[in-house]
Amino acid sequence: MNIGILGMPLTGKTTIFNLLTSQHRQTDSFSSAKTKNIGVVKVADERIDYLSSLYQPQKTIYATIEIIDIPGISADIPEKLKQEIFHQVQNSDALLMVIRVFEEEAIPGDTDPVRQLESLVYEIILRDLELVENRIGRLDSSKRKLTLSEENEKKILERCGQHLGDGHLLTSLTLSEDELKVLSGYGLFSLKPIVVAVNLDEEQLRENKFPNQEKFNQFIEEHHMASIPICGKVEMEINELPEEERQLFLEDLGFKESGITRLAQVLYQHLGLISFFTVGKDEVRAWTIHRGTTAVKAAGKVHSDMERGFIRAEIVNFNDFKKWGSLSKIKEKGLLKIEGKDYLIEDGDIVNFRFNV
Ligand SMILES: Nc1nc2c(ncn2[C@@H]2O[C@H](COP(=O)(O)OP(=O)(O)OP(=O)(O)O)[C@@H](O)[C@H]2O)c(=O)[nH]1
Numbered sequence: 001m002n003i004g005i006l007g008m009p010l011t012g013k014t015t016i017f018n019l020l021t022s023q024h025r026q027t028d029s030f031s032s033a034k035t036k037n038i039g040v041v042k043v044a045d046e047r048i049d050y051l052s053s054l055y056q057p058q059k060t061i062y063a064t065i066e067i068i069d070i071p072g073i074s075a076d077i078p079e080k081l082k083q084e085i086f087h088q089v090q091n092s093d094a095l096l097m098v099i100r101v102f103e104e105e106a107i108p109g110d111t112d113p114v115r116q117l118e119s120l121v122y123e124i125i126l127r128d129l130e131l132v133e134n135r136i137g138r139l140d141s142s143k144r145k146l147t148l149s150e151e152n153e154k155k156i157l158e159r160c161g162q163h164l165g166d167g168h169l170l171t172s173l174t175l176s177e178d179e180l181k182v183l184s185g186y187g188l189f190s191l192k193p194i195v196v197a198v199n200l201d202e203e204q205l206r207e208n209k210f211p212n213q214e215k216f217n218q219f220i221e222e223h224h225m226a227s228i229p230i231c232g233k234v235e236m237e238i239n240e241l242p243e244e245e246r247q248l249f250l251e252d253l254g255f256k257e258s259g260i261t262r263l264a265q266v267l268y269q270h271l272g273l274i275s276f277f278t279v280g281k282d283e284v285r286a287w288t289i290h291r292g293t294t295a296v297k298a299a300g301k302v303h304s305d306m307e308r309g310f311i312r313a314e315i316v317n318f319n320d321f322k323k324w325g326s327l328s329k330i331k332e333k334g335l336l337k338i339e340g341k342d343y344l345i346e347d348g349d350i351v352n353f354r355f356n357v
C-alpha cells in the first residue's frame with residue numbers, strides 16, 4: 001500500500017512523515033518539485049508477533065505501508081510545478097491530507113481546517129477535470145470510428161467530468177465495478193480514499209477542541225473522508241526518546257499507540273482492508289486484502305500458481321488458534337475449516353492453500 005501526503009505549505013507534512021517513518025528528513029521548505037521523501041514502514045500487528053514467536057520462522061514479514069512526502073500545494077505556485085508535485089503521488093492508493101491547526105506565530109500559513117480542506121479538494125478536482133478532459137479530447141480527435149469500449153469509456157468520463165465540474169469528488173459518484181475498472185488506470189486523485197491528519201498543538205489535542213471543529217467534522221463526513229488527530233512536533237520528540245519511555249509520554253498525551261499504528265488502523269478501516277496470515281517454519285507473513293476477497297483471489301496474492309491450481313483452503317482464525325494454542329487441538333475441536341474458491345477471507349484467518357499445477 002502506498003500513501004501520498006498532500007497539504008498546503010508548512011502544515012507539518014515532513015514532520016509527520018518523519019514521525020510515521022522514524023526518519024529525519026529536514027523540515028524545511030522543499031526547494032523543487034523533484035524532491036520527495038519516501039519511507040516504508042511496517043504495520044505493527046500483535047498477531048504476527050505471536051505467530052512468529054510460536055513458529056520461530058526464518059523470516060517474519062509484516063504488512064508494510066509506503067509513504068511519500070511531497071512539497072506543499074498552494075494556489076500561487078506555477079501550474080507546471082504543481083503538476084509535477086501532484087504527479088509524485090498519482091499512483092498512491094490513498095491520500096493523507098495534512099492540515100495545520102496548531103498556532104505558531106513564526107510559521108506563516110492558514111490554520112483554518114475547513115478552508116485548507118476546501119483548497120485541497122478544489123486542487124484535486126481541478127487535476128482530475130484536466131485528466132478527464134484530456135482523455136475525452138483524445139478520444140474525440142480520433143480519426144477512426146470509436147470502438148464500443150471506447151464509446152463506453154467516453155460516456156463514463158463524461159459523467160465524471162460533469163460530477164467534477166459540479167465541484168464534487170469522484171468518491172461520491174456511484175460507479176459500478178466495471179466503470180471503476182475502466183477508470184483505474186488514470187490515477188484520478190479524487191477517486192482515492194482520503195484520510196485527514198489534523199496537526200494540532202498540545203493544548204488543542206488535550207482538550208480535543210480546535211477552531212471550526214464542528215464544521216470540520218461535517219466536511220469530513222460529507223466528503224466520505226476519515227480523520228486522525230496528530231500532534232506532529234510533540235510526537236516527533238517522543239519518538240526520539242528511548243523506546244521504554246515512549247509509551248509513558250504517549251499516554252500522557254492521550255494516545256495509546258504511536259502515530260503509524262493509529263494511521264494504519266484508520267487506513268485499514270477506511271479502505272476496507274483486512275489481514276490474513278500464512279505460517280510455516282520458513283516464513284510467517286501478513287497479507288493485506290480488501291474485505292470481501294475470495295479464497296482463490298487471496299491465493300493469487302501469495303502466488304499466481306496458487307490461484308491457477310487452487311484446490312482448497314484450510315483455514316483457522318487467529319482468535320481460535322490463540323485460544324487453543326495448537327493445530328492439533330484446533331482439529332480436535334473441529335475448528336479447522338476446509339473452504340472452496342468462493343469462501344470470503346475474514347480478518348485474522350490463518351490460511352494454508354492447497355493447490356496443484
Ligand atoms: N508548533 C508546532 N510546529 C510544528 C508542528 N508540526 C510541524 N511544525 C513546524 O512547522 C514547520 C514546518 O514543518 P514541516 O514538517 O517542514 O512542514 P511541511 O508541511 O513539510 O512544509 P513544506 O514541505 O515546506 O510544505 C517546522 O518548523 C516544524 O517544526 C506542530 O505540531 N506544532
Ligand SMILES: [Mg+2]
Binds near residue numbers: 013028029071
Ligand atoms: Mg515538507
